[in-house]
Structures are given as structure tokens and as C-alpha cells.
Amino acid sequence: MESTRNKLIHLLSVSNDIFISGQEISDKLNISRSAIWKHMKELEKDGYIIEAIRNKGYRIVDAPKKVSQNTIQWGLNTEWLGKTIYHKETTTSTQHIAHQLAQVNSAHGTVVIADEQTAGKGRLSRQWHSAKQQGIWLSMIIRPNILPHLAPQLTLLTATVLADVLKHELKLDPKIKWPNDIIMDDKKIAGILTEMQAEQDQIQYIVIGMGINVNQQQIDLPADIQDKATSISIVSEKKWDITNLIQLILVQFEETYAAYMRKGFSVIKEKWERYGYRIGEITRIKTHKEVNEIKIIGIAEDGALLAESLDGKVSKVYSGEIDW
Numbered sequence: 001m002e003s004t005r006n007k008l009i010h011l012l013s014v015s016n017d018i019f020i021s022g023q024e025i026s027d028k029l030n031i032s033r034s035a036i037w038k039h040m041k042e043l044e045k046d047g048y049i050i051e052a053i054r055n056k057g058y059r060i061v062d063a064p065k066k067v068s069q070n071t072i073q074w075g076l077n078t079e080w081l082g083k084t085i086y087h088k089e090t091t092t093s094t095q096h097i098a099h100q101l102a103q104v105n106s107a108h109g110t111v112v113i114a115d116e117q118t119a120g121k122g123r124l125s126r127q128w129h130s131a132k133q134q135g136i137w138l139s140m141i142i143r144p145n146i147l148p149h150l151a152p153q154l155t156l157l158t159a160t161v162l163a164d165v166l167k168h169e170l171k172l173d174p175k176i177k178w179p180n181d182i183i184m185d186d187k188k189i190a191g192i193l194t195e196m197q198a199e200q201d202q203i204q205y206i207v208i209g210m211g212i213n214v215n216q217q218q219i220d221l222p223a224d225i226q227d228k229a230t231s232i233s234i235v236s237e238k239k240w241d242i243t244n245l246i247q248l249i250l251v252q253f254e255e256t257y258a259a260y261m262r263k264g265f266s267v268i269k270e271k272w273e274r275y276g277y278r279i280g281e282i283t284r285i286k287t288h289k290e291v292n293e294i295k296i297i298g299i300a301e302d303g304a305l306l307a308e309s310l311d312g313k314v315s316k317v318y319s320g321e322i323d324w
């Protein structure tokens with residue numbers, strides 16, 4: 001059930017800078033005038049500037065830049081994604097919290113976001129640096145009606161979502177390095193971690209985590225990754241509004257997910273290959289067993305990497321890492 005606060009935020013955001021009367025809010029949300037007043041005070045605590053004029057009503061003059069449940073939901077135009085948001089100033093890992101929430105039946109589309117993670121995790125048990133208010137550290141609970149072996153497709157789907165936002169909204173030129181890295185200027189700008197809880201033929205839930213370096217400068221990046229990592233701010237030479245970026249990503253994810261559910265993976269595959277990093281080039285791929293020289297052909301219908309060995313044989317790779 002959508003909370004009264006969410007409904008209030010939605011109501012005020014659609015009426016934009018026009019006053020909306022206390023009576024209208026009270027009728028639409030079925031709450032008392034004093035309850036409205038309390039909600040407004042809570043919004044003010046979050047940094048909203050609210051104008052309240054007798055006989056006219058309320059309007060929001062300014063919304064804060066800081067990330068919070070309210071600021072993300074303010075004007076967020078999604079149907080199911082981010083209807084419930086948990087925002088933490090600091091936490092170990094948003095993945096960890098999302099798993100806990102999913103296990104107590106949190107809804108499809110629940111989002112967990114943190115300003116800072118103290119134990120952010122990446123693929124292959126790597127550490128993920130998640131410095132305070134410098135990036136997007138976000139996990140989503142998804143309950144898709146697909147077979148468990150297709151779950152890796154959602155990682156690729158998420159990668160196209162991030163690439164689309166960077167390209168179409170921020171006018172940048174991202175690439176996707178299989179399976180889950182977003183690359184700009186040959187450096188990693190974002191990563192995706194997909195974790196699933198499933199039975200033999202049914203997914204209970206998937207937690208899709210994304211880590212996006214947004215406002216770091218070169219000096220803010222840890223020394224050990226300085227030559228391999230970058231941020232949106234470094235490549236664009238601008239600071240970005242993190243709340244707004246989160247909203248763009250959630251909207252784009254919902255839209256892409258709907259297309260995937262309607263038309264299948266082919267729509268994602270096509271897009272992914274357009275963004276694919278080093279497609280057609282010879283590179284090396286590291287699997288748990290060996291390192292091989294291969295040419296990247298593209299991705300298969302099930303999301304595996306299609307790799308051509310030097311003797312011309314094409315095979316599917318399900319897990320591994322492409323060398324730089």
C-alpha cells in the first residue's frame with residue numbers, strides 16, 4: 001500500500017508550483033487537516049521549502065538536493081519501482097539490507113539506497129568503494145516471473161539501462177564491458193551485482209545492486225583503482241544531482257523491464273551489442289580455470305558471452321572476466 005506521505009508528495013509534485021488547498025488534500029488523501037500539517041513539518045525537516053497561505057493552501061517552493069526517500073519519490077514517475085524506498089545515511093551494504101527485506105516479503109520494486117557503504121561488495125567477492133554522497137549505491141528487489149537460469153539477462157538489462165541514461169540524458173558515450181561493467185574513457189564508471197534466491201524452477205527474488213561513481217574527482221578514488229576507475233563528474237567535468245540521476249535510472253529501468261517482459265530478451269540483446277565494449281576485437285578472457293585469447297562476437301540469447309577462439313570456434317562463456 002502506498003503510504004500517505006508518498007501520496008502527498010505525489011499530489012504536491014503534480015500540482016507543481018500551484019497552491020493546493022488543505023481541503024482538497026484532505027479529501028483526496030482522506031486525512032485530517034492536522035495530519036496534513038504534521039506531514040508538511042516532516043517534509044520541511046527533510047529540507048523542503050513549503051509555502052502555506054491561509055485560504056490558498058500549500059505549495060512546494062523548493063525541494064532539497066540531498067538524497068532521501070522523499071526527495072527520490074518527489075515527482076518520480078514510476079508505477080511500481082521505488083514505491084517503497086529505504087534510505088540509509090550509512091550502512092554495510094545495500095545488498096545485505098535488500099536481502100533481509102526480501103526475506104520478509106518486501107514488495108517487487110522495493111529500493112534500498114545509502115549515502116555511504118562501509119562494506120560495499122562487488123562481483124567475485126571484491127570490495128566496492130562507496131564513499132559518502134559521491135555516488136549511487138543502490139539495490140532493488142525484483143520478483144520476476146522468469147526461469148532462474150535467465151536471471152543473468154537482468155544484469156545485462158540493467159547495464160543497458162545505465163548506458164541509456166548516460167547516453168540519452170547525460171549525453172555521454174558509455175560502453176558495456178561484459179557482463180556488468182559500464183565503461184567510459186576505457187575506465188570503469190559503474191558496476192552491477194545481481195544476486196538471486198531461487199528454487200529449482202522458480203525465482204523467489206533477485207536483488208540487483210548498482211554502484212555508480214558520480215561526483216568523485218580523481219583524487220577521491222582509492223589509489224589501487226585510480227588507473228582503472230573513473231566517475232561521471234571526471235568524464236563530464238561537471239557535478240551531478242544524485243537524486244535526479246536516481247530518478248532517471250528508476251524510470252528507465254521500469255520502462256526497459258516492461259519491454260523485456262513483453263518482447264523478451266531480443267530487445268535487450270540488440271541494445272547491449274550496440275553498447276558492447278571491444279566487440280569484434282581480440283582480447284583475453286579469464287575464467288576460473290584458464291586465460292584464453294578470444295574475439296568477442298556479442299552475446300547469446302541467454303545472456304552468455306559469445307567468444308571466438310583463435311581457431312575460429314565460437315563458444316558461450318557464462319562466467320569470467322574480459323581482460324582490459
Ligand code: BTN
Pocket residue numbers: 092093094095096117119120121122123124126128130136137138139180181190191192193209210211212
Ligand atoms: C561490480 O562491478 O563488481 C559490482 C559492483 C556493485 C556495487 C553495488 S553498490 C550497491 C550494492 N551494494 C553493494 O554492496 N554492492 C552493490
